[in-house]
Amino acid sequence: xxxxxxxxxxxxxxxxxxxxxxxxxxxxxxxxxxxxxxxxxxxxxxxxxxxxxxxxxxxxxxxxxxxxxxxxxxxxxxxxxxxxxxxxxxxxxxxxxxxxxxxxxxxxxxxxxxxxxxxxxxxxxxxxxxxxxxxxxxxxxxxxxxxxxxxxxxxxxxxxxxxxxx
Numbered sequence: 001x002x003x004x005x006x007x008x009x010x011x012x013x014x015x016x017x018x019x020x021x022x023x024x025x026x027x028x029x030x031x032x033x034x035x036x037x038x039x040x041x042x043x044x045x046x047x048x049x050x051x052x053x054x055x056x057x058x059x060x061x062x063x064x065x066x067x068x069x070x071x072x073x074x075x076x077x078x079x080x081x082x083x084x085x086x087x088x089x090x091x092x093x094x095x096x097x098x099x100x101x102x103x104x105x106x107x108x109x110x111x112x113x114x115x116x117x118x119x120x121x122x123x124x125x126x127x128x129x130x131x132x133x134x135x136x137x138x139x140x141x142x143x144x145x146x147x148x149x150x151x152x153x154x155x156x157x158x159x160x161x162x163x164x165x166x
């Protein structure tokens with residue numbers, strides 16, 4: 001449900017956004033709130049919502065799409081099928097493991113394509129959410145936008161964003 005219920009594991013990220021759960025945790029991950037520190041002098045409040053299906057080692061706007069398409073309590077096969085749909089519609093190589101590759105680390109290695117696409121998805125969700133003037137909390141509004149984006153992705157056969165994040 002995107003809310004930490006009693007008995008569910010929670011954690012806070014440390015330096016660099018790193019987080020850890022108990023090794024026996026076998027659930028999807030939801031990220032809400034917090035402060036994104038860009039540098040010693042620049043930071044901003046994160047008010048959105050990101051998800052990742054169980055077994056993921058990263059949480060990004062792209063894993064959020066995968067989690068939404070796969071659905072709650074998805075099987076490994078459902079997660080892999082959702083990942084294939086997302087990779088195809090974002091014009092990414094089909095074998096890209098979007099639930100385990102850190103787009104920032106990949107960019108630091110010289111390949112910026114996944115980071116550009118990840119940022120384009122985040123920008124798309126943010127810009128659509130900005131179109132609405134509402135009293136709905138940002139995380140709920142982002143969830144609504146993501147759900148509608150997933151509906152669009154599932155009904156399309158044309159890449160939504162190309163490999164350059166455009």
